Amino acid sequence: MPRFYFHVFDSAAVLDPEGAELPNWQDAQSHAIRYMGEILQSNAKLIDWHDDFHMDVTDKTGLLLFRLDFSIVRSVALNYTSGLISSDASPMSAVASRHGEPSDK
Template sequence: MPRYHFNVFDGRKILDPAGQDLTDANSAQVEAIMVAGEIIKDYAKHIALGEDWHMEVTDDTGLILFRLDFQITVSPAVTSA
């Protein structure tokens, strides 16, 4: 069973050295969305507006299989008020 690593970048680099065994890349995508959701839920007060926050999912060789990007973009109507 392939092993996938979920590395988070939020102004810091938080690597996942252990990884997780999952059946395929589709399962890794579902897991990545769930993990990202939990991180955002638990640490929402610590995520800055406009801060680059992303997760890279890699295989055991370090090859990036896909990336999830999250960004808060404030509307011009809010910033000009």
């Protein structure tokens, strides 16, 4: 049975030294999704979403078979200094100001 390795990358690399024996790459893909779900659930507050966050799944030779990418794309409506939507501007005025258009305030 083939062995697959599940390497996780964020600000550091966590390489899988043991891997898992699974019947085929399709089962390895399902395993990777479940495993990443466990990582996300138990470490959600620790993950720095500004970093590249992904999992590489390789075979025993190190050949990359597939990659799972995770990211958060924040709306321009967010005020990045406080992490909250600005109370003095609507989301549309934030979009308008980024495009140099007057807002409807």
